[in-house]
Amino acid sequence: MSARFASIGVVGAGAWGTALANASARAGREVLLWGRDAALVETLRRTRANPAHLPGVALAPGVEPTADLAALAGADAILLVVPAQASRAVAAALAPHLAAGTPVVTCAKGIERGTSLFMTQVLAQACPAALPAILSGPSFAADVAAGLPTAVTLAAREIEVAGALAAALGSASFRLYHSRDVRGVEIGGAAKNVLAIAAGIVGGRRLGASAGAALIARGFAELMRFGKAFGAQAETLTGLSGLGDLILTCSTAQSRNYALGLSLGQDEGLHPPGRLAEGALTAGVLVAMADGRGVDMPIARAVEAVLAGRSDIEQAIGSLLARPQKAEA
Numbered sequence: 001m002s003a004r005f006a007s008i009g010v011v012g013a014g015a016w017g018t019a020l021a022n023a024s025a026r027a028g029r030e031v032l033l034w035g036r037d038a039a040l041v042e043t044l045r046r047t048r049a050n051p052a053h054l055p056g057v058a059l060a061p062g063v064e065p066t067a068d069l070a071a072l073a074g075a076d077a078i079l080l081v082v083p084a085q086a087s088r089a090v091a092a093a094l095a096p097h098l099a100a101g102t103p104v105v106t107c108a109k110g111i112e113r114g115t116s117l118f119m120t121q122v123l124a125q126a127c128p129a130a131l132p133a134i135l136s137g138p139s140f141a142a143d144v145a146a147g148l149p150t151a152v153t154l155a156a157r158e159i160e161v162a163g164a165l166a167a168a169l170g171s172a173s174f175r176l177y178h179s180r181d182v183r184g185v186e187i188g189g190a191a192k193n194v195l196a197i198a199a200g201i202v203g204g205r206r207l208g209a210s211a212g213a214a215l216i217a218r219g220f221a222e223l224m225r226f227g228k229a230f231g232a233q234a235e236t237l238t239g240l241s242g243l244g245d246l247i248l249t250c251s252t253a254q255s256r257n258y259a260l261g262l263s264l265g266q267d268e269g270l271h272p273p274g275r276l277a278e279g280a281l282t283a284g285v286l287v288a289m290a291d292g293r294g295v296d297m298p299i300a301r302a303v304e305a306v307l308a309g310r311s312d313i314e315q316a317i318g319s320l321l322a323r324p325q326k327a328e329a
């Protein structure tokens with residue numbers, strides 16, 4: 001089955017794109033790794049490393065870097081691995097090179113600002129010839145690149161396509177579960193980033209491990225409410241791309257979203273600057289979408305208020321703790 005996707009084009013040579021290129025090569029695929037920055041691509045070619053995005057990791061044999069998007073025209077499937085807010089522009093640039101029906105697996109975790117669209121919806125608009133799919137789950141690029149055991153979910157509308165892609169990309173250390181619940185997988189990845197910022201704030205303020213656990217559980221209740229309102233299946237949200245990724249990113253400063261919250265919690269502002277924290281970009285649109293459907297998301301709302309400068313950390317914590325006690329469900 002996997003021979004169906006013998007060649008993979010990875011669009012985006014950041015941390016996650018490089019890690020997924022390595023994982024795909026390890027799974028036996030031929031891999032073209034596209035980066036927009038010709039100088040970075042030259043470094044990748046010459047040194048077989050990506051120190052700017054994934055220090056200490058060698059590019060796997062079988063990964064060929066390129067700065068030419070047209071070179072990906074013959075790939076059997078594409079992984080789109082650029083930040084959520086850049087996905088539309090990059091998918092549109094890819095569109096003229098894509099054979100109709102080629103699976104494009106978006107690997108970004110976010111919701112598009114301005115349109116309130118999920119990643120596969122953006123893809124469907126910007127690249128209508130593509131067969132949209134989504135990959136998400138608890139997986140730090142450094143762990144995947146190092147070949148440490150990880151498990152993620154890959155969803156496509158047709159289960160057979162999702163299964164074939166998972167078979168093509170998976171290996172002993174990189175396990176892919178497949179699913180038809182595209183919406184559930186993309187919601188899990190987008191929402192957990194916002195909640196991870198809150199978890200980082202709890203860590204930065206030294207509110208204790210009990211508060212951290214409560215934050216994860218109540219954050220998960222928000223994620224479930226939002227997911228159900230937007231058509232996700234509960235089993236997906238309790239799986240790798242919902243609960244699994246929430247636990248990971250709410251637990252360690254290895255997460256850029258958690259690290260951002262940690263810095264806010266320590267009154268050090270939006271540090272570390274220049275690092276992608278998708279939750280900071282998704283918070284506003286997530287909360288607006290929740291409001292539109294009457295979904296209660298107090299933790300996400302508190303994060304959004306802090307990021308927008310409408311609330312300081314003490315006010316945000318105070319507002320959450322002052323909420324009336326209520327039934328759990």
Ligand SMILES: NC(=O)C1=CN([C@@H]2O[C@H](COP(=O)(O)OP(=O)(O)OC[C@H]3O[C@@H](n4cnc5c(N)ncnc54)[C@H](O)[C@@H]3O)[C@@H](O)[C@H]2O)C=CC1
Pocket residue numbers: 012013014015016017035036037053081082083084086089090107108109110139140141142276278
């Ligand atoms: N790093 C990780 O551990 C994981 C990241 N992700 C997701 O993958 C996505 C990408 O994240 P990373 O690779 O970590 O970020 P990164 O910051 O390491 O790399 C982003 C890459 O996208 C490129 N890029 C940005 N804007 C672009 C544009 N307009 N056109 C073309 N290329 C553009 C940058 O040059 C860079 O190479 C995010 O949505 C993130 O949430 C998902 C799972 C794990």
Ligand SMILES: O=C(CO)COP(=O)(O)O
Pocket residue numbers: 109137138139140141193196245248249254255256257258276277278
């Ligand atoms: O999505 C991730 C792990 O699953 C990576 O998290 P950060 O983007 O917060 O680093």
